[in-house]
Amino acid sequence: MSFVTERIRVIKASCILSIHDLFTTIRPSLWLLQVVVPSLFAMFFFSMIALYAGADREFVIIGNAVQSIGMTTIYAVSGIPGVQKHIGTMSPLVAAPSSLFTIFLGMSIFGIAAGFISIAVSLFCASFIFGVSMASINLTSALVVILLTTFSVGGISMMIGSVGIYLRTSAIIANVATYIGLVLCGVNFPVSDLPGWAQVIAHCHPLTYAVEATRGAVVGSTVADLAEPILMMIVLGIIFIILSYLMFRFFEHLARVKGRMDTF
Amino acid sequence: MSDNRTHRKWPFSHSRGSIEEGDHSIVVENLSKMFKSYRKSGMPDKLAVDNISFSVKRGEIFGLLGPNGAGKTTTIRMLSTLLIPTSGRAVILGMDVSGGNIKEIRKRVNLVSGGERGLYYRLTGRQNLNFFSNLYDVDRNKQKELIKELLDIVDLKDFADVKVESYSRGMKQRMHIARALVNSPEILYLDEPTIGLDPEIAREIRSLIRKLADSGTTIILTTHYMQEAEELCDRIMIVSKGKSVGYGTLEKLRETVSDTNVVEIITNNDPHDAVAKLSAERDFIHINTERISGRYCTRIQTKDNEDILSELDALFSRYGLRKMGYDEPTLEDIYLSLVGLNES
Amino acid sequence: MNLKAVTAAFKQQGIQFLADPQWIIPSIIAPFMFTIVALYMHTDLTGPVVLTAVLGGGVLGMWGNMLFASGFTITYDRYNGTIEPIMMTPSHMIDVIAGRSIWNALIGLLNAVLVFISAEAIFGVGVSLADPLMFFAMLVLTLFALASIGLMLAALFVLTRASFVVMTILQFPIYVFSGALFPIQQLGVFAPISYVLAPTWSVDALKIAAIGHGDTIVSLGLSFNVAIAFVLMAFYIAAAYFLFKIIERNIRESGALVRY
Numbered sequence: 001m002s003f004v005t006e007r008i009r010v011i012k013a014s015c016i017l018s019i020h021d022l023f024t025t026i027r028p029s030l031w032l033l034q035v036v037v038p039s040l041f042a043m044f045f046f047s048m049i050a051l052y053a054g055a056d057r058e059f060v061i062i063g064n065a066v067q068s069i070g071m072t073t074i075y076a077v078s079g080i081p082g083v084q085k086h087i088g089t090m091s092p093l094v095a096a097p098s099s100l101f102t103i104f105l106g107m108s109i110f111g112i113a114a115g116f117i118s119i120a121v122s123l124f125c126a127s128f129i130f131g132v133s134m135a136s137i138n139l140t141s142a143l144v145v146i147l148l149t150t151f152s153v154g155g156i157s158m159m160i161g162s163v164g165i166y167l168r169t170s171a172i173i174a175n176v177a178t179y180i181g182l183v184l185c186g187v188n189f190p191v192s193d194l195p196g197w198a199q200v201i202a203h204c205h206p207l208t209y210a211v212e213a214t215r216g217a218v219v220g221s222t223v224a225d226l227a228e229p230i231l232m233m234i235v236l237g238i239i240f241i242i243l244s245y246l247m248f249r250f251f252e253h254l255a256r257v258k259g260r261m262d263t264f
Numbered sequence: 265m266s267d268n269r270t271h272r273k274w275p276f277s278h279s280r281g282s283i284e285e286g287d288h289s290i291v292v293e294n295l296s297k298m299f300k301s302y303r304k305s306g307m308p309d310k311l312a313v314d315n316i317s318f319s320v321k322r323g324e325i326f327g328l329l330g331p332n333g334a335g336k337t338t339t340i341r342m343l344s345t346l347l348i349p350t351s352g353r354a355v356i357l358g359m360d361v362s363g364g365n366i367k368e369i370r371k372r373v374n375l376v377s378g379g380e381r382g383l384y385y386r387l388t389g390r391q392n393l394n395f396f397s398n399l400y401d402v403d404r405n406k407q408k409e410l411i412k413e414l415l416d417i418v419d420l421k422d423f424a425d426v427k428v429e430s431y432s433r434g435m436k437q438r439m440h441i442a443r444a445l446v447n448s449p450e451i452l453y454l455d456e457p458t459i460g461l462d463p464e465i466a467r468e469i470r471s472l473i474r475k476l477a478d479s480g481t482t483i484i485l486t487t488h489y490m491q492e493a494e495e496l497c498d499r500i501m502i503v504s505k506g507k508s509v510g511y512g513t514l515e516k517l518r519e520t521v522s523d524t525n526v527v528e529i530i531t532n533n534d535p536h537d538a539v540a541k542l543s544a545e546r547d548f549i550h551i552n553t554e555r556i557s558g559r560y561c562t563r564i565q566t567k568d569n570e571d572i573l574s575e576l577d578a579l580f581s582r583y584g585l586r587k588m589g590y591d592e593p594t595l596e597d598i599y600l601s602l603v604g605l606n607e608s
Numbered sequence: 609m610n611l612k613a614v615t616a617a618f619k620q621q622g623i624q625f626l627a628d629p630q631w632i633i634p635s636i637i638a639p640f641m642f643t644i645v646a647l648y649m650h651t652d653l654t655g656p657v658v659l660t661a662v663l664g665g666g667v668l669g670m671w672g673n674m675l676f677a678s679g680f681t682i683t684y685d686r687y688n689g690t691i692e693p694i695m696m697t698p699s700h701m702i703d704v705i706a707g708r709s710i711w712n713a714l715i716g717l718l719n720a721v722l723v724f725i726s727a728e729a730i731f732g733v734g735v736s737l738a739d740p741l742m743f744f745a746m747l748v749l750t751l752f753a754l755a756s757i758g759l760m761l762a763a764l765f766v767l768t769r770a771s772f773v774v775m776t777i778l779q780f781p782i783y784v785f786s787g788a789l790f791p792i793q794q795l796g797v798f799a800p801i802s803y804v805l806a807p808t809w810s811v812d813a814l815k816i817a818a819i820g821h822g823d824t825i826v827s828l829g830l831s832f833n834v835a836i837a838f839v840l841m842a843f844y845i846a847a848a849y850f851l852f853k854i855i856e857r858n859i860r861e862s863g864a865l866v867r868y
Contacts, residue, residue, distance in 0.1 A: 026770040034773045041780030045789075046645070052790035053650040053657075060649070071776065086687065179641040189648045300862065341863065346695055348860045370698040381689025386627040387620070398616030399697035399704070427627070443693065 010098045014106025018080070022110065035114060039068030039122040043130060046188055055189065061130050062218060063187035065122035066211045069115040069153050070178035076111030077157035078174040080104055081164035090165075094252065101248045104161065112154035119146050123214075136220035144223055145213040148233040152206030155240030162247035166255045181207045206236040289451055289482040290320040290343060295352035296506075297338050312338040314506035315352065320484060320499075322450075325477045327497030328486040329599055331607075335506040336486040337377075340453045343484065344375045357450060371400065374449040376440045378456030385429035389420055389439050392428060393446060400447040414442040417472065434465040441472065451482045458492060470496060490596040502599055504606040510598065517598045524549060524601050525569070528591040529562040529576060532584030542579070550600040559586065565593070565601045609706070613699035617707025624684075625715065639668035639723055646789045659819070662728070664788035666720030667811050671786050672779065673719045674754045677712030678762040679775040681705060686769075695859070702852040705762045706755070713754035717747060742830070743817040750814055753806035753837050756844040763851035786811075806840035809833045 022031065043064045050060040081104070084090040093103055123142070126132040160177055164170030181187065184198055185207040191199055202208045209229035216226050223230065297313040313335040320326040328336045341347040343354055345366050357372055359365035383392050393411045402410060415421040418438035423431065428439060437457065444452060454473065458466040466489075473496055477483050487493050493500060500517060502510040510517050529535070539553050539562060549565040560583070566572070577588060593601070643665030650657050682705070685691045694704055737743045765771045785802045787795070788811075792802045802808045812822035813833040822833070 026773050030770060030773060034777055037777045038780050041784055045780055045784045046649075048784065048790045048794055049646050049649055051794060053646065055649040055651060075776070176637055179637055183641050183644055183648075188645050193648055338863075344696060346692060346860060347863050348857075367698045370696060373696075375692070375696055377689075377692065379689075382693050384620070384624065384688050384690060386624055391620070391623055395616050395620045396693065396697065398612050399694065399699040401610070401612055401698065404612075447697075 007102050010102045011106035014103045015109045018107040019110050035072055035118050036121055038071045039118060040125055058132050060188050061126045061132050062215050063211050065126045066119055066214045067182055067187045068118045068122040069149060070181050072118040073111050073115030073153050074157045074174050074178050076114060077108045078160035078170050080107050080161050082170055100252050101245055108158055112150050115150040115153060116146055138217050138220050138222055141217035141221055141223050141226055145217050148230060149210035152233045152237035155237045155244060159240050159244035159247055162244050162251050166251040186211050206233050209233050287322060288319040289322045289357055291355040293317050293353045295354055296350050297342060298350045311506055316508045318501050318511055320482055322482055323477055323480045324498045325483045325485060325496050327493040327500040329493055329500060330503035331603060334503045336503060337455055340455050344373055344453050345369050372449060373451040374444040374447055375453040376444045376457050378459035380433055380436050382440055383428045386427060388425045388427055390424040393442060396443050397446040402446060414445055418442045434461050437461055454483060454485045456486055490599060494595045502602050504603045509602040509606045514595060518593055521593055521598050521601050523567055524565050526591045526593045526597050527564045529580050530587040531560045531580055534560055535562055535580055535583040538579045550604045565597055610699050610703045613703035614707040617704040618711045621708040621711040638672050639665045642668055662724060666723040667786055667788035668783055669719040669723045670716035670754055671782050673716035674712060674758045675775055675778055675782055678758040679765045679771045681708045681762050682766045683771045701856060702849055706759055709755040709758040712758055713751045716754055717751055737818050738820045739817045746810060746814040746817045749837055750807060750810040753810040753841055756841040757806055760844040760848040763848045766855050806837045809837040
């Protein structure tokens, strides 16, 4: 039991610290702008392209509302090790008896929660600013889908973050992952338009199911109707979290062997 | 730094001229700096430097001593044009730092800050020096030779083409000094230049500072190492909470604490309990114990004129007392005494 | 303007870039991905549409690179602790930033070229130039248009410790107003925002030189575009100059920039 309470304490302390740290660097209003403006303009940008290209505008707007999680959760969570290196706290964290993974899990919580806020706000904007009809939305399905999206994308984000313990490139990988999501996951055009090999990759990315399920929830599908994408998000989320744990251990070990704990 | 360099022509000679009235490189009058509180920090406004005055002659090494947050760095940053004084005047080489001659002042002064930051880590030492020498508008034809010379002076010529990120702390510090010499400054501000360095490198840097001063460079040095200040500085100002609490040569500073008695007690064992008892019961200016070469050296500063030796003898004898007596105040004693009095 | 400082900063940025070029990857990848997305979104994939998408991808590449580079330029000094040593020198900070902005704009252009080449390799779009000499001249104009707006942005970035956040906030608005992947006219009442951006005019001039016609509402020919671009550039440089003056003064008052 003490094992569990100790972990919870570390997670809680790391989470609180990361929130304090975030809001001493940027004002809450600026943070909110960072969450809202990019997703709002991404929706606007792609809806303009849709208009020019003769594509389905609502399809694109909802897709980009879900994709907004990339710019919040993936960037925030994957950037954590890099930030620790910059401010020089990586070594003391590694030297602490608590597991590094637990600490990063705690520090990731807010970034993952921000993803939830980001999708919710974006869907709200999709309706009120871009006029996407939400008349038949199934709120329960929408809530379940958004929660599972943040969970599964959070898993991917932590996996990318683990690379940052050893390499400088996690920011680059985060960028690439976000843009891959944009191209492959049915955000702006159906996955079925992609070549076969790309469709295989798309079906290993939780965002594909998130986008599909959100579109379903918007037109009134129930949780039961969306069972398949929901199940896939749960499975992929669990796989990515396990992978991120294993990668954390691996890169932590590598960093200790090569002495790259504070290289940035 | 190799010895053969002492025979080479020193490249930074500045004519000392005759030291006459007005021949001061730096004149500071009633200088103050108030920092407005940082938004939402909850901190009150801070008077970092409070009405200090001093002057520094050409070629002199002037020490600014004081605890952390006493205002030393703020003073140096005002003198190097990085900060605008809130009130008072600082005249550098005849030009006011608050006036319109900033560019001219900057051409003729430079600053070394202690610590590791202040160089481009992904660039080599030579690339760093090259960049900064261009910002100082050093003649392109002379740049190559100058950089070679500087690398030689700071003994980094073998590492000139290595990225700064792989330098040791001592190497970075020496590179900082080389960077600060690219414009052959007439005034060099050194803000804790030996902080965190091993004794040998610190000694080399001290000898470099001495040479620079000998060649006519005016130097203001801040340091926490009293021995360093004692060894290098011609005159010293001790600051505490932004105020000057002592100013002059070491002898003059000693005079200011002439009413302070210093007792030194050497014991075999740690007299921790006795020191704690004295701190609680007596109103000494300062009392501290240091372990030196396996023994314990306790120094007490007091304004009491009564003979306290017999009382101390009784107290310290049970710790294996080896030696006890009055001592001449060292710079450290003077510092602790003046700062201690001001802060109490 | 101190040319020696500008050149030194240009060179320094170049060396720095070559020492660690990885950060440019996002600004190459993003526009490339956007081009692919745009191409997939088009229901009618004919020659001109593909060409617009590919040219647009290049324009996005330039903008993205310029935004990230100007945001990063002062952040990098914060990380290295080199703001103070730079301020100590008799050179103005604006000269240093100008040199770096020119390098950044150059990389932005190379970035655009890279997008063209990759798109041509993948989608087989041939970009034949109507007036190669003029195209080159307009490329130089675009370089300076980007550098000047980058200079102004860099000044704004000096003011914030959260430059990465500001970059993220600005990225999509800039993509929208660049009019790269759809005609600016589609922006309706927001179109004037695009018209106060010098690169809009130089890129349009670039299009005129490349394919014989541009996109902007006011199509009075290439020389009109060039004139407008120059006026806007002069405005940016003046604005940057005054911003840096104010910033330098503020830093010297409060010592705030040294925090990071």
